Amino acid sequence: MSDDSLGFIFLNACIINNFVLSSFLGICPFLGVSGKYETASRMGFAVMFVMLVSSVCAYFINTLLVQLDMEYLRLICYIAVIASSVQLVEMVMKKYSPALFRSLGIFLPLITTNCAILGLALFQTAKGYNFLECVVYALGAGSGFTLALVIMSGLREQLSLHDVPSIAKGAGLTLMVAGILSLAFMGFAGLGS
């Protein structure tokens, strides 16, 4: 598989350079929403959708900015685009799925400041992807995020039943599990070269 094929771009964003476990982006929802499997998977899909929307928007805005010779506005434009696309998702969700809206609570507005999404927009610009590659990259990054969240929530549901020493209860154990998962994902690092 060559390094610029669509399949590799997807694998790279999803597993090899997983946004959460290898690049350490989007740790806040990763630790905050991973307590229950249901909310974790929904949050994952919400992030995937926002990623897709903001990736497409960022691609067109970047093209526009390059033509106008105004690349220095890139960062602030991306932030505005991401914030507005999250607002869009929030409004749609509030209307069509109030239960999901309530269960996600504060974390949905927090996607606005989720560094994984800004990171995605900046990475795809830095890598110079074309439109199709951008979409595949966003899908890969979104599924990688969902994957990490789902694994983590499954482990945490299991751990909540365990007789864990009081010294490690709560955030300590969660961070330990996140660290070990990250070590495990390090094993994929050799796939790329």
Add this chain to the structure above:
Amino acid sequence: MSKNVHLLELQTSPHLHKTSSVEHLMRQVIYALMPVCLFSVWQFGLSALALLLTCTIVCMATEHFFCYMAKKPSTLPDGSAIITGLLLALTLPPGFPLWIAALGAFIAIALGKALFGGIGFNVFNPALVGRAFLQASFTGSITTWTPAFSPNRFAEFVPSSLALPFCKPGAIDTWLASASVDGFSGATPLALQKFDHVSTSIGQLLLGTTAGSTGESCALILMAGGAYLIIRKIMDWRIPAAVLGSAFVVSGVFYLIDSSAYPSPFFILFPADSCSVPSSWPATWWVRP
């Protein structure tokens, strides 16, 4: 008439008990691991023996220490710490510095098991937690391979084994030259395949005359250990069948697409690097719900 006589004993179900216990299961796994351990000592000599002993002893000591700290009865007699130690040692290169191995064994039990609440509560295989920790922290040492069947293997250690704590192990080249090993490339079969596109023959992989981790080389013995666990019904045969089967199918598809760039599926079936066999055969016991 106040004498209590049990004329009828009442019990709730289940009435039939299987005489299997944690100790029994662990003992069977240790039996299955013994041939691999013996073969690795025969193959790599003193260094492998010291590595196996260090990991096992440190694992047992750590297990005992944490049970003592938690004021629980010691879980040392059930033998699970021994298995963790053996598995960890088997996944490490034979000339691995012993002090780093001891550190890895401590991490395996402390962070991989004790922190999660001890035996039965660990969500990850402790030995692999230790191995992953070492892989991330000591990348140089963990990819330094020593030759199998070197002539002086029962008389002397590989020099890197005896590196002092917190000291970098010396370069292995001078020792290799003095040990007069012919044609040792230092690469494991997977590395040869990936970087030089040289496929190691199936026969070599089966018999274990290749470089690699302490316990990974001889596929035949590993399969025998796995078969023993399956026959004794300790392990469900579906687990290794699924792992190896999917590896075979996926690599077969890629081999059919482009046989010059991808190795033959039979090469993949006898996994030749530390990522697969030594840990995954017995480790499958841990993933059972």
